[in-house]
Amino acid sequence: MLLRRLGELSGGGAGLVETAPVAGETAWPDRLREALAAADVLLALIDPDWLRQVGDSASASGDGRDWLRQEVEYALAAGKAVLPVTVQGARMPPPGALPAALAPLARLEAVELRGVADLKKVAARLAGGASPARPANPVSLYPRPNRVVPAESDAAQIEAALADSLRHWEVRGRRFDAVAAGTAPDDQEQIGLYREFGFRTFQDAVAFMHAAAPGCDVANHHPDWGNVWKTVRVFLTTWDIGHRISERDIELAEYLERAYRDFPGRHPRG
Template sequence: METVVFISYRRDDTSAEAGRLQETLRAQLGDAAVFLDTSAIGIGDEWPREVEDALQAAPVVLAVMGVNWLRVSDEFGYRRIDQPDDWVRRELENALATKKAVLPVLVQGARMPPTDKFPTSLADLPRHQAVEIRRDYWDHDTKLIISRIEALTKAPLKNHADLGLYPAPMREKPDPLSDERIDAALNGSLHRWRRTTSPFPGAESQSRVELFREYKFKTFTDAIGFMSLVVPGCITIWHHPRWENVWRTLNVYLTTWDIGQRISDRDIVLALYLDRAFSDFSGRDDSWLALDPYLVTVRAGVHHRATNSRQVRWRRHIHPETPLILNVTINHLPETGEVLIPGAAPHTPNRSEKGDGSPFPVVLVVTGILRRPDRATPIAVPTGDKMDV
């Protein structure tokens, strides 16, 4: 197999990181596909020729850059990057001149230096999108590089045949979240999601637990556009949704497959990411405004608030900050029990009885500010009244 990836680095800067990156890439692409001079050149081989041949063959060049990549100097104090015979400079000049895919890889917390700090021949390097590999998230961050290499070269991953429906799992698996933590998320920042349980396809005796949310869009094109918009973020998080599109609707299911199809913190993070993206997406459909309903518990005429996780959808076109008046009719207000008030904050309406002892129909008039559905809060400032019929 020919060289696919050429790793350019400075031994005085990122020798350890370059070696670890080589091992990670070889595990996915194969040993011969990744070139690193210290391990790819044998004893007695002509070093300059081996480097030049590998560089010519590789379609992808990774420029591994640490905090001292630009500052490394010779014994006289001159920066090596400024010297025409510097091998790192020559490698990257060749890669840029021959239009190879150059991916700057930042390690050790390094940041891309400004253009004016580079030699003129390398002035285009900072314009290439860099990828950061964080020490504590090595497996996660390198998967983004592997995906990019695969997309650029169409090189088959060494482990693809064994993966089936799912990508390679990370070495460190997350722990399933407890029911209490999931409920806390669903009653808080993820109040538009719900938990679902269904049989696992192909193994009906097993179940999968997922977070679920439905997104609605103005057009079919908007729905597909939103899916395309969030794909890079899913790759960066290295967590992938199960979703299905029917015309203007996108149903999203989130679970962590490598811990037995259970919900983990990765599902929470991805759900928050999708919600933020949806809130800023111009093609979202606001015609169905989701309002949080409440259960009013009635005990001898005293009404207590209890939040219900269900949602009621109101068919209205309205600006997010426009005052909204909802008229909710409850035909029977019992002495005890529970009454669902959709989209209304609980309060204590007046009660009176007809001559036969049955209660009058009660109309709850709720006034408040309806915020954007993706950032909805229960309507406050309620007022109530009784209407005789």
Template sequence: MSEQIFISYRRADSTSEAGRLYSSITKELQGGTVFMDTAAIDVGTEWAQELEDALTAAQIVLVVIGPDWLRISDEWGMRRIDQPQDWVRREIERALTTDKKLLPVLVKGAKLPPVDKLPESIRDLVQWQAVDIRDAYWDHDIQLVLQQLRMEVETTQADRGEMGDSQVYPTPPPEKPDPLSEEKISIALGASLASWKIVSSPLPQDLTKVRTELCRSYRFKSFSDAIGFMHQVAPGCDIAMHHPRWENLWRTLNVYLTTWDIGHAISDRDIQLAKYLDHAYGEFPGAAID
């Protein structure tokens, strides 16, 4: 499989974080899916051409931005980002002009640069929603990145006919997904989502209609932990553009997932978000896991 994910970064700004990101993605999504120059270019290969080929083949470009990403200059004091031959600038320009998906990844406390401080050719970078990966919470925050990558890679594989019938077929927003069949829901609940169940109830806005939801209860050590968990996973829900209905009862959080724009039925969006929430709960220090 050709590399579908391209990691763009500045060596003087975020080499270690980019390498850690590469390792995490490779471990989760299998080798051959992600390209990073120092890891993917063989000795003796034409370096510039290899970068061009990998960027052309990629479906998604991760732009790793550290605190010095914008300010790094050459020996004459000129910002590298202002130089047309700068590789980071060229990578972003190519991604923007070929309609690739971009995902800015902020590390070491960095923020997205002000739009007026960027060259005009790459100002659209700031229009893409960024993910902040905090060093102390790497294992949690990396899930926000992996969630997006799974959706992109698996959708591409589904288009190519590379996925089996027993696997989930995520369709990223804003496209509407299809409701999952009872068989596929049963497969998911019988495997990695065994703690979830299906519930049905009247739709509050229209009592003549029924909503079908995935439901699970999470228990915590304290009320503050329950609220803290909701706060921690909220950015992931925003990035997935899919949000739960939840009820907080002291130390218990009841979560309900359904896809409203297909008639309040269960779709792949709900399966993916349930997996993300379960992983976050397993890593959350305030979880009251039996």
């Protein structure tokens, strides 16, 4: 499925070959060596168990467990472009945790695959055919993804919440153009819940954000918010499902509503 989708995004998928074992094969077969020799780029999928598998394979000899190690070793030694892709919340391993022949992999910039939208980044990197080094201090706008990714809320769930506890909220789309230095902007549209909270003074607006922040940490879900004078603008979206609305956004919006209702400095008109 991954190869098919990447093929669609990259214009046909010519040259995309999966190097998975075939039932009954043990030694690393010539067909894979030939496929890697003809390839321009190796896509290395790294899940949370990848490092353990590679570590186990370092002492394996022809029993099938060393395929992961051999294909990456071969590509690095042959000077092929290698693109690490982390999935399911995995982190890039440090050089010291890898066998010596795989240590160069840790210096490459990975793409974090959280959903379908991130496939565009993978396809773009494959089209470029490059293995850029990772920045010394990479900047990320977002925390590490949750191991359990929430499902996107459907239209009925969202409409029910907006008609009841979130009647002061609305669904809003935006394109996220303002990014921190050193980060690459997402080119996708983001869909989220939006609300403006009014306060009596500027200091009340700032105090509300300070008072509500600990609850966001407890929920392990955080708003994109800011204040303009006496107004706090809040945009809630779940980034690890491609910036769409999930139950976490609805629950956090309900929490902010309760916090605002009990806040002494709120504006009477909301």
